Amino acid sequence: MASSFDRIADIIAENSEVPRDKILPDSHVINDLGIDSLDFLDIVFAIDKAFGIKVPVEAWTQEVNAGNAPAEQYFVMKNLAARIDELVAAKGG
Amino acid sequence: MRLEYFQMIDRVASLDGEAIVVESTIPDASPVFEGHFPGYPLMPGVLLVETMAQASGWLLLKLMSFERMPFLMGVKEAKFRSFVGPSTPVTVHAMRIHDGSGYAVTQARIEANGKRICDAELTLRIMDFPAPELAAAMRGRGQELGLA
Numbered sequence: 001m002a003s004s005f006d007r008i009a010d011i012i013a014e015n016s017e018v019p020r021d022k023i024l025p026d027s028h029v030i031n032d033l034g035i036d037s038l039d040f041l042d043i044v045f046a047i048d049k050a051f052g053i054k055v056p057v058e059a060w061t062q063e064v065n066a067g068n069a070p071a072e073q074y075f076v077m078k079n080l081a082a083r084i085d086e087l088v089a090a091k092g093g
Numbered sequence: 094m095r096l097e098y099f100q101m102i103d104r105v106a107s108l109d110g111e112a113i114v115v116e117s118t119i120p121d122a123s124p125v126f127e128g129h130f131p132g133y134p135l136m137p138g139v140l141l142v143e144t145m146a147q148a149s150g151w152l153l154l155k156l157m158s159f160e161r162m163p164f165l166m167g168v169k170e171a172k173f174r175s176f177v178g179p180s181t182p183v184t185v186h187a188m189r190i191h192d193g194s195g196y197a198v199t200q201a202r203i204e205a206n207g208k209r210i211c212d213a214e215l216t217l218r219i220m221d222f223p224a225p226e227l228a229a230a231m232r233g234r235g236q237e238l239g240l241a
Binding site for chain 1: 166167191192193194195196198216218
């Protein structure tokens with residue numbers, strides 16, 4: 001099976017105008033790829049469905065806005081893939 | 094329905110878990126029909142979308158105990174299958190198909206005389222109420238509809 005990074009990158013390419021080859025492990029989803037909030041929700045919906053999880057975007061955003069976590073922890077591709085892997089593992093998948 | 098006030102839902106017929114059925118009647122007359130279309134009044138597709146969004150919104154408000162507010166932010170796969178005009182009773186079905194973090198996705202359809210008029214997949218952003226007046230208004234209307 002493809003890695004989580006590859007699956008997420010495919011989903012982003014399918015749900016935005018970002019070419020697949022521009023999506024790299026160090027890409028910041030918003031700052032580098034320019035994903036807007038509507039496309040981002042479509043992407044999260046697709047990730048939720050593909051991985052059978054509920055990506056806690058609201059909690060992540062609150063942590064970042066409160067200064068309790070750097071945005072990179074959640075929104076840089078390689079870290080996003082790691083967070084998704086953690087969510088999948090936590091649900092026993 | 095009161096089209097000029099964007100009040101698209103007349104009553105709730107049933108609420109069952111993740112699904113709601115609401116009923117409404119397209120008004121006999123409205124300035125909307127003077128333009129859409131002269132001599133051939135039809136319920137505009139955008140107002141059918143709004144009707145499906147409101148049915149979805151009331152469902153989500155009930156599921157969230159009126160604590161947060163859903164706002165329409167995406168319409169996918171909208172299909173308008175049949176014309177519908179003034180004085181027509183319609184039934185609107187909406188079902189939550191995904192409960193996300195800060196958003197929800199619903200599948201909705203409108204039927205009239207047993208015939209499907211339109212359907213769509215809707216994405217609604219879930220937010221804290223941006224104004225207390227809005228929260229009060231939604232709860233008030235929700236009580237009238239038997240939801241709050």
